[in-house]
Amino acid sequence: TKTAVFISGTGSNLLSLIKFSKKKRCPISIDLIISNYVKAKGLKYSVKFNIEKKIFSFKKKNLNNKKIFSYLQKKKIKLICLAGFMEILPSDFIKKFKGTIINIHPSLLPKYKGLNTHERAIKNEDKFSGCTVHYVSKKLDSGKIILQSKVRISSKDNATSLAKKILKKEHKLYPASISKIMD
Numbered sequence: 001t002k003t004a005v006f007i008s009g010t011g012s013n014l015l016s017l018i019k020f021s022k023k024k025r026c027p028i029s030i031d032l033i034i035s036n037y038v039k040a041k042g043l044k045y046s047v048k049f050n051i052e053k054k055i056f057s058f059k060k061k062n063l064n065n066k067k068i069f070s071y072l073q074k075k076k077i078k079l080i081c082l083a084g085f086m087e088i089l090p091s092d093f094i095k096k097f098k099g100t101i102i103n104i105h106p107s108l109l110p111k112y113k114g115l116n117t118h119e120r121a122i123k124n125e126d127k128f129s130g131c132t133v134h135y136v137s138k139k140l141d142s143g144k145i146i147l148q149s150k151v152r153i154s155s156k157d158n159a160t161s162l163a164k165k166i167l168k169k170e171h172k173l174y175p176a177s178i179s180k181i182m183d
């Protein structure tokens with residue numbers, strides 16, 4: 001299955017998906033990297049692994065949305081993985097790709113939708129946090145959950161240390177989630 005990964009930042013999840021795609025019998029290939037931010041560090045993986053990249057923002061006028069949609073169709077992309085993509089997808093775009101856009105979110109959804117998940121879990125003195133891979137639906141961080149992974153929050157944790165612990169779990173959870181839905 002030809003896959004596009006959407007990023008805005010470091011791209012550590014993108015790297016784990018690229019490594020996963022190179023495994024024998026892996027059900028996906030990473031054929032396109034989309035970023036809304038031309039300076040996204042994750043774009044270095046496009047060069048390193050010779051994967052096509054496109055800079056694209058949904059914030060611009062909606063003519064653009066049609067452009068990106070037809071480009072993805074032309075490339076025969078069948079799966080979209082959001083990995084730290086910091087823009088909200090327009091609902092008509094989600095509708096066109098119904099059921100084939102997934103996202104990774106650094107909390108145990110449905111808790112802590114949106115941003116600053118680690119700070120919020122620590123502030124609430126939660127014992128656990130974690131990450132979730134889910135289908136993207138119109139409502140932010142509310143689509144059907146595919147898999148989750150839990151980490152214990154220790155009293156010494158701050159947002160940075162917790163983010164690090166969870167990111168490690170994310171790098172395993174995303175490939176496992178794709179294997180699960182591609183079965």
Ligand code: GRF
Nearest residue numbers: 009010011012013084105106
């Ligand atoms: C991850 O924590 C992911 O859960 C969140 O944004 C971060 C992306 O990190 N959506 P990276 O760009 O994959 O390193």
